[in-house]
Amino acid sequence: MKRFLVSTLVAFQGALLSCPSTAWAHEPLLITKLADRKVTELPPGPLFWRLENFPTVALAQEAAGPWALVAEADGKAWLFTLGPAGGSTAGGTQVAELGPIPRVVAPQYLLQINEARGAPGSITPVHTHPGSEAFYVLAGETSSHTPAGTQRVAAGHAQAGNGADTPMQVSSSGAADLHSLVMFLVDAHRPFSSPATLP
Secondary structure, three states: OHHHHHHHHHHHHHHHHOOOHHHHOOOEOEEEEEEEEEEOOOOOOOEEEEEEEEOOHHHHHHHOOOOEEEEEEOOEEEEEEEEOOOOOOOOOEEEEEEEEEOOOOOOOEEEEEEEEEEOOOOEOOOEEOOEEEEEEEEEOEEEEEEOOEEEEEEOOOEEOOOOOOOOEEEEEOOOOOEEEEEEEEEEOOOOOOEEOOOO
16 A cells, blocks of 8 residues: 555656646645456446445455456445446445446556545646546545546546546545545556646
């Protein structure tokens, strides 16, 4: 965990150097990696993230398939499964299904779950990912500003997000502290996050 936080801060430090000083008038969002796995192929057809709760992490791990990740957040055991719409996992309680998720073509894929926390006004540098990013908000509200506009996602809601290499800046935009789960499908052979600029 410590190594990840250091590498995340280093990556964001590089992004910070490319941003105007006013971009950091607020505190940065705290990003923590909860789970990841690499795969060499993706499920066929349109892709969706399915989020389910299980009574325990052990039961979620037993139920996890080849494109699934298990994490603990908000005092609950979560199973995140990438696959077709309309699926379900025995023993799980579905929380959300979001998609379709933009595909990426790569020799190897990284599936990753992050947790984002921050007080109102907390923000990330402008950055890109080599794949798609999707959000499920547990508390507060998140906003993702891209060249196409700003998407807001309130607590209890999900957003499929953007495709690869889309410049974005994510913030805690509600009246309460943000707590969100962020799902990634990215090219494992490219840097996870890169500095960018918005028009």
